[in-house]
Amino acid sequence: MADETLSREVRGGRKAFFEDPAADRLLAMLTAFLGEHWVLRERVAALEALLIENGVADREALENWEPSGEAAAAAADERAALLRRVLDAGRNVDR
């Protein structure tokens, strides 16, 4: 999808159900986020399947691979950054 040329707006709108409509919007965002998470999982599954099919790796090797040394430290940093990005997203609400 390059540009949005088709409309996404719904004439007549959609209702909110929680006392604060922000909760409806958050639930929608969380659901979309879950969708994107699934999209990524399907892509990883495709990658793994192709790696195995082409003899680059086998199921056991993929399962047992652990990051070590620098890679492990980098992964820890990325994990911490991910937690900050997601959990601190609403930091200014009602301050």
Added chain:
Amino acid sequence: MIDTRLGHGLDIPKSRDERARERFVSSLRAHVLTDVAESMKQAWEKDVLPAFRAEHERDPANAGEVHAALRPHPQFRFYSSLRCTAQEAVWNAVIDELDDDVDAFNRRCAEIAADQSRAQGTLQLDPELELPRSATAVDVHLMPGNYHGSSGSRGSDDAVAGAIYDNGLNVFAFGVMGEHLDDIGMSMSNFVRLRFPDLQPEKILDVGCTIGHNTLPWKRTFPEAEVHGIDIAAPCLRYAHARAQALGETVHFHQQAAEAVDFPDASFDVVFSSMFLHELPLKSIRAFLAEAHRVLRPGGVLINMELPPNSATTPYDGFYLDWDSYYNNEPYYKGFRDQDYKELCTGAGFAEDAFFEAVMPRYGYVDEDVFAGAIAADAAFDEDTGRLSDIIMWYGFGARR
């Protein structure tokens, strides 16, 4: 798991991520309509119904009372908010795919429609046809742009709304509506074939046909018949025509309103509609049924696949179906379900003893003898009647002219 391909020439290119997104939304809908819906029903039975009984010293009398009592409950809010979200996600997933190249899609659709090698269907549009306000005021089913397309029309080959609907319905239906989303048409046409064996239809009319997904099965069930479909939405009709050509079925589509059908008196043997009446104001329903009576030959059959009436469902199941009326931009849905369907038919001129109704399993999912046995029985309603699930039963009603 759903097949993200529609299996006909109008398939749009979908990337790996787009296909994954469709599968996700389909599963989300299945989850909401099964697990989350079940949790809401339990909240009703365990919390809300006992409180209602304590306060009123009786059970709720109708769907409206269930709705009012359940509305403040957190489980109702969660179910409803998530269902709206899933509904919007259906269309968003598909619109993203189409946005990749709208003009190329419309060109391809026009080319396929023009190819007469596999089928010889026709399309007649009426640019002068005025769309009723009941059809343009809100985007039905929360589908952006509605069936007739957004106000900024894309030109004389615009079929985008049809593509949004076909691809969206495929995601929406999570595999329970047939390979070509045609099980309603398959079921209703085979019902007519088995229930009225003396009827050899020469001409069949599908009213409010949208993309013709339930029109085509009539041609398959009655190959000798001439099959016509009408709708007011030009983008859907362009798509319907191309889709029929791609699938090799000769069907004729016309842009006409159900309230003023432009065919002569006594010119059809079957008039059919599916999931259509509940989108119309009562005045339009009555006008359509009168038109159906007018264009049917003596002995001809009117059959409407619909949601069961509120009088046939428990107050809770009535509430569950009516939800769409309040929250899925289908303002006439409840008003229709509150009607006496027999009275609607007799009011249009059909004889009282000519009325019929039937609850049937999905034709494409059972053996023919199971289907035939089921339709021979009186209509039996339960919580799966008309409710989208993997054990759904279709409901239909009509009358013989």
